Amino acid sequence: MDEYAMYKGDHFIDLGTLSYLAHKYHKRADSLKFLSYPSAHRKSHGDRLLLYKIEDD
Numbered sequence: 001m002d003e004y005a006m007y008k009g010d011h012f013i014d015l016g017t018l019s020y021l022a023h024k025y026h027k028r029a030d031s032l033k034f035l036s037y038p039s040a041h042r043k044s045h046g047d048r049l050l051l052y053k054i055e056d057d
Helices: 018-025 029-034 038-043
Strands: 003-008 011-016 049-054
Touching: 003 018, 011 018, 018 029
Parallel strands: none
Antiparallel strands: 003 011, 003 049
């Protein structure tokens, strides 16, 4: 399963799978998935909740 790091602005919030984060923060998994897309990152101005996919090398 893919893992994601959740940030609000520059502050780290949590780390986990989409289903884990969705359950813990009472959000829909597809809504959180959108927050990992480059388009959501471009629209962000400062203190927005964003997700970053953790890549394994």
